[in-house]
Amino acid sequence: MHGERPSSAPSTVLGRQLGDELRTMRERAGLTTAVVAVELDCTKGKISRIENGRSPVRGPDLTAMLRLYGVDEQAVQARLAELARTANKRRRGSGWWSEYxxxxxxxxxxxxxxxxxxxxxxxxxxxxxxxxxxxxxxxxxxxxxxxxxxxxxxxxxxxxxxxxxxxxxxxxxxxxxxxxxxxxxxxxxxxxxxxxxxxxxxxxxxxxxxxxxxxxxxxxxxxxxxxxxxxxxxxxxxxxxxxxxxxxxxxxxxxxxxxxxxxxxxxxxxxxxxxxxxxxxxxxxxxxxxxxxx
The missing domain is CATH 3.30.870 (Endonuclease; Chain A)
Structure with a gap:
């Protein structure tokens, strides 16, 4: 098959899933990465890396982003927080499977x-x-x-x-x-x-x-x-x-x-x-x- 290059070891797949959702929420809120970067006191590059799944999302940053995007549903907040924790655990090499x-x-x-x-x-x-x-x-x-x-x-x-x-x-x-x-x-x-x-x-x-x-x-x-x-x-x-x-x-x-x-x-x-x-x-x-x- 041809097309976009496949990944042989997608250590950032969960991060990309989270990033995709955050990007969708940001765009739905009508905000640019520049505006979000100012609110989080960080660079535009950091927001882009988060949305591309290349950088971990710390709890305070996730909370701030969801508040900025007007996401107040507790179920959504909890699910994304768990997804972020799971993605970060993979980066640290933890999880029950690490025992094996x-x-x-x-x-x-x-x-x-x-x-x-x-x-x-x-x-x-x-x-x-x-x-x-x-x-x-x-x-x-x-x-x-x-x-x-x-x-x-x-x-x-x-x-x-x-x-x-x-x-x-x-x-x-x-x-x-x-x-x-x-x-x-x-x-x-x-x-x-x-x-x-x-x-x-x-x-x-x-x-x-x-x-x-x-x-x-x-x-x-x-x-x-x-x-x-x-x-x-x-x-x-x-x-x-x-x-x-x-x-x-x-x-x-x-x-x-x-x-x-x-x-x-x-x-x-x-x-x-x-x-x-x-x-x-x-x-x-x-x-x-x-x-x-x-």
Whole structure:
């Protein structure tokens, strides 16, 4: 894909999300960066760096900006303050995932951080069940097969991280997850028949959750645009915040943040979800494969 340059390690993605919202609020208030800089007693460059996600936003500055922009809704103030804290923690290398730094790549830590701030996940997977819906045994079998970690304790740490991530599905403000799977992902015998049967059972139960949608693209659909590989689209609470796309491969992960790239994958997503079976038909297929095997 061509267009704006993708980011391979978006340590400032959360900062950019916050900056985008602050820029929108400033423009809505009819203020220039020069005016804001005077009010905050700083340079125009600092305001620009904040809006581009390149500089952290201190609590007093955020409070002053929101007051200047006429944003008095407490819920909005609290959400942006939490977003700023999360972005600043990433810059300082903190967060619960930092406890597992020995087994997590930088891009995976970035992904976990973004997932924590996201309101929705849309993903197409061609070969495996996505991490948020994996059982421990299935996740363990994938981790062993990946051959990146040899020590049992490292493998268990990686599996633990995946299970902790799943807490977002049952949190007070649960993550909305929409999964489209190629039929092959249901039939690949990861971990053997018993592990796979338990995984399909878990997938079927997860599909009954109000915030989880599961669809399957059956083999009979034939060729479709998403066959080039799996992807994840993260969405965020604010309408002004940009979606982010993650592409994963054995040599590493790539983030796409440019408008053209993201729109292209949104188009792929719309195409594949319309070609997939309905959630009800998908559940019937999952249960059929679980009962009668591949």
């Amino acid at each position: 730094g020995d087994v997590l790549a930088d891009t995976y830590r970035d992904f976990i951080e973004l997932e924590a701030a996201a309101s929705s996940v849309r993903t197409f997977q061609s070969q495996m069940i996505p991490a948020l819906l994996q059982t421990p045994d299935y996740a363990r079998a994938l981790t062993v097969a990946g051959r990146r970690w040899k020590k049992p304790e490292e493998i268990e740490q990686f599996v633990t991280v995946r299970l902790i991530r799943q807490n977002r599905l049952t949190a007070e403000d649960p993550l909305s997850v929409w999964v489209v799977l190629a039929e092959g992902a249901l039939r690949q015998q990861v971990g053997g028949q018993d592990v796979m049967k338990a995984q399909l059972d878990h997938l079927a139960r997860s599909a009954d959750m109000p915030n989880v949608t599961v669809q399957v693209v059956p083999f009979r659909v034939g060729a479709h645009a998403s066959m080039a590989g799996p992807y994840v689209i993260l969405g965020f609470p604010s309408e002004a915040a940009m979606d982010v796309v993650l592409l994963d491969n054995p040599s590493g992960s790539m983030w796409l943040e440019g408008v053209k790239e993201v729109e292209a994958y949104q188009g792929l997503w719309d195409d594949v979800r319309t070609k997939a079976l309905s959630p009800v038909e998908s559940l019937e297929l999952i249960n059929s494969i679980k009962e009668f095997g591949a």
